Amino acid sequence: MTQARLMDGTAVARRIVEEAAQRAADLTARTGVTPCLATVLVGEDPASVTYVRMKQNRSRKAGIASRHVALPAATTTAELVGRLRELSADPAVHGILLQHPVGEHIDERAAFEAIAPEKDVDGVTFASFATMSFGLPGFVSCTPGGMLRLLDAYDVDPAGKRAVVVGRSAILGKPAGMLLLARDATVTYCHSRTRDLSAVVREADIVVAAVGRPRLIGGRDLKPGAVVLDAGYNEGNVGDVDFDTAVEQASLITPVPGGVGPMTIAVLLEQTVTAATRQLGA
Template sequence: MESNTARILDGKALAQKIQQELRSRIEQLTQTADRPPGLAVLMVGDNPASAAYVRNKERACQKLGIASFGRHFTADTPQEELHRAIDELNRDDRVDGILVQLPLPEGLDPVPLIYQIDPDKDADGLHPVNLGRLLRGEPGLRSCTPAGVMRLLEEYQIDLRGKHAVVIGRSILVGKPISLMLLARDATVTMAHSRTPDLTALTREADILIVAVGRPELIDESAVKPGAAVIDVGINRVTDYFGKSRLTGDVLFDSVKNVAGYVTPVPGGVGPMTVTMLMYNTVLSYCRTLGVEL
């Protein structure tokens, strides 16, 4: 590709399109169903970033016609109380999706809470049963951020068959599930991480480069193969010399856009897709309860 021709993968626009489709489907289904879809977000403590994410999710629910059963707990809430709340939500027929907002305050263990969520109500796609379904290529609820990335690649008709995809980051939230999703679409996948030697030599071979490590502006144009699709999953708040803060990704956007064929911005790329796929999972669970197709 020639310089300065990177196409922007607009997650915000795609998120709006999917949300419109979901809203129409919900309106259609609630004419005959006795209830709307329901999502319960459990928020513990007062982490400002988490509070902002929860507000975004609740606004999205309201916009789409999804009933919100959010619960807010103080930071000193005992683990047992959270388990009881999840148990109640598992048994509540009005609730199709359950999500524990991470990170939790110190002293609370998220793993047993996630394991306790009914796999068919696991709106975040993080339960071992759903991760196992992904591994086996079976239908199930998918992790929201990786699923959002895959929808972006699909929307822009980026062919993955036989392409070399490099994923930087091996987390259970993004790196591992996105690698499995790419494999399922016939990409050849290499996973890289903090211990990978000569990372730049590897990333320069990537037709598809997914960066999800939480290190601001780790990847610049020298690390990108000309014409590659670069997906920036990172979202970092950095503060400059004057104390002014801004959001930035793991990719140095202004540099990489001169080399890449496609690139996601931060904000406005993967972020809006994550919330939208959470809504998608909730509506998918709702449809399965009703015995209808989404």
């Protein structure tokens, strides 16, 4: 069998960011206001610090102002909620990103819900999930949104196809399935209680791996010609899919890194510019 084509998230993301940068520049020229993304980080987890710094750098390159709020690891839920509400009420801030996870002592859902829906450019609130599910104007969860944009870029139409989502987190697995359902795919969710996972995955035309377990899905688990979107990122730069065996079965597959990751940031920046445009009535 011919090896799968790689879905180049870096290249597709670059085009999205270039378009977002042009929109940001046009908005600034028309209104005198630069779109602003506020990032909030609790603690000093090395991976989270790196992710936030990357997002700040990409924001600046796209003509988006960046405001960073660094909070100590001992920050309480009430303190975090208070800071997020302050940012939500600040007219100079157009988008808010709370870097997660935030620590086990914090009620992460309460923190997310302190973000005003019109500034939820990461798509993590109840309101964002609802608007996404009902196909109404709002903001999608960035990683699932990025995966759908990859499918579009490679001319993969989910309509009528069987999609299997492995993982059911509130900001990745669940929204990924809802977005595929909105595109008329037939969606099955799999998780830690799924019996005979391999048999279910083997029926899929589109596989979304979003469970956080390295190399959980291998080539033996895939239907020949399946499209594979690997949202996993584990220690050692490996995804949730065993790339070396999966590439022999799939028709299209995302590499790790360089697949889904760049798309996540691209959608975040695009949605920040959209949020600023809406808030400025422009």
